[in-house]
Every structure is written in structure tokens, then in C-alpha cells.
Amino acid sequence: MTKTIPKVHIFGIPFSKMGMKDTVQYLTDRINAREQTHVITANPIMIMSALEKPNYKEMMLKSDLIVPDGAGVVWAAQKGGDPVAERVTGIELLHELLKVGESHHWKVYLLGTTQEIIEAAAQSLQMQYPQVRIVGYRNGFFGADEDDEVVASIAELKPDLLFVARGAETQEPWIVKHREALGVPLIMGVGGSFDVISGKLKRAPEWIQKLRIEWLFRLLQEPKRLPRMLVLPKFMLKVMRNKENVTKHIENS
CATH class of the missing domain: 3.40.50 (Rossmann fold)
Known part of the structure; x- marks a missing residue:
């Protein structure tokens, strides 16, 4: 199929x-x-x-389906x-x-x-x-x-x-x-x-999800995630600087 x-x-x-x-x-x-x-x-x-x-990247491309889990991915696709x-x-x-x-x-x-x-x-x-x-x-x-x-x-x-x-x-x-x-x-x-x-962690309330700041809610529960979260501003900056190329199929993006 x-x-x-x-x-x-x-x-x-x-x-x-x-x-x-x-x-x-x-x-x-x-x-x-x-x-x-x-x-x-x-x-x-x-x-x-x-x-x-x-x-x-090579590993990700071997998967069968990649879904937009992060709010930042949805935002990037929109910007592109x-x-x-x-x-x-x-x-x-x-x-x-x-x-x-x-x-x-x-x-x-x-x-x-x-x-x-x-x-x-x-x-x-x-x-x-x-x-x-x-x-x-x-x-x-x-x-x-x-x-x-x-x-x-x-x-x-x-x-x-x-x-x-x-x-x-x-x-x-x-x-x-x-x-x-x-x-x-x-x-x-x-x-x-x-x-x-x-039940160990709470999911962000819907209003927080709609504001696209679920990452902040999670960070407050798990401060150890801070080093990983610092990548998010870099991603946003890259999207803003490369708007015309965000959604182009360029293998060496």
C-alpha cells in the first residue's frame, strides 16, 4: 500500500x-x-x-514519516x-x-x-x-x-x-x-x-500550548533542559534570516 x-x-x-x-x-x-x-x-x-x-540528518531521512511535533516547526513552515x-x-x-x-x-x-x-x-x-x-x-x-x-x-x-x-x-x-x-x-x-x-510531569494547559510556549512550561518543571532549550533562539534566528530557503528542498540546507 x-x-x-x-x-x-x-x-x-x-x-x-x-x-x-x-x-x-x-x-x-x-x-x-x-x-x-x-x-x-x-x-x-x-x-x-x-x-x-x-x-x-541521514538517520532522520531513513524514517518513514516525520510529523511536526514542535510548535516551532509549525511556525517555520508558515514563515517559509x-x-x-x-x-x-x-x-x-x-x-x-x-x-x-x-x-x-x-x-x-x-x-x-x-x-x-x-x-x-x-x-x-x-x-x-x-x-x-x-x-x-x-x-x-x-x-x-x-x-x-x-x-x-x-x-x-x-x-x-x-x-x-x-x-x-x-x-x-x-x-x-x-x-x-x-x-x-x-x-x-x-x-x-x-x-x-x-503523572510525573504535567502537560502544559491548552492556553499555554496555543501561545506556543509549552517549552517554557516544561523548562520550569525540568530546569536541566536549559542547555537543550538554548537551541530554540538559534533556530528562530535561522528561520528569520533564511525565510526564502526554509521550505525549499535543498539537501545541503
């Missing part, structure tokens, strides 16, 4: 222009057809990493004159897929963060979506020497969806490296979503 996805290239990174509803339908069709899809929920920090590190339909956040996409998954009795595996948080997240999701089967979960604290064992244990359970939350620099590269061996129809990195789902 092939469907042409409308895309906008932001500094060479191809973002889906689909809204949440179309994205969920597209992924549902692929899951049911058993066609593997690696979804990246990308933000401006990831775009900047791709611009600064060719290997990271080729807007996306709406912001498609990882945590909302996860919930929407599990809503659909109830009628299909999809099997789900959760990987990443601490054991305490992943257990709480699994319990919370199972209560919210009782017809979805959470077949397993594991914390994200394992080294490369344990990769094969972790991958084999997940593959054996044959989940339909795998949600991964590991460090920003390791999450997507790990998925790209092991996706074939995992054999899971849908694999998606979800960043800090399990922190919110477990």
Missing part, C-alpha cells in the same frame, strides 16, 4: 503536512497492512541537530510559505492511535525512561484503553551490549506498536538500527511522553 504524503521540507527535513486525523488514518492502514513505519515526532532541536550533524495542517504531537498521536487500537485489539510495547515511570505509564494506559493489550514494557537503561537481548524479547511478543522513550541523541538512531530485527509495524519515539502519562 502506497500513499503519497503531502510534505514540506524544512531545511531539508521532510515533514508531513497531514493533520492529526489523516495521520492516524494513514498509520492505522499501514499497521493493519503490516507495513512497517518508523515515525519521528520532530521539533526544532532535532532539525538543528540534523543541520549540525550529517549522520543525524508552505504551512502544515497543524501540530501533531507525539503524546497526542500516541493516545489517538490507542483509541483506534481498542477496536483492533492491538498489542503494544513500551520501552524507555526509568522502571518506575514506565510501570506507571503502562498501568495508566492499560486503564485508559482496556481493549488494547500492553504486552510488555522495559526501562531504557541498557547498554549496546544488551541491545540484541532487548530487541529479541520485544520481537518475540510481536507487538503492533512500539513506543520508545530514550535519550534525545539515542532514541531515533536506536530505532533505525534495530527496526528490521524488531519487525514491529509501527515504531515511534515519544520523548518525554511517559513522564506525563505516568
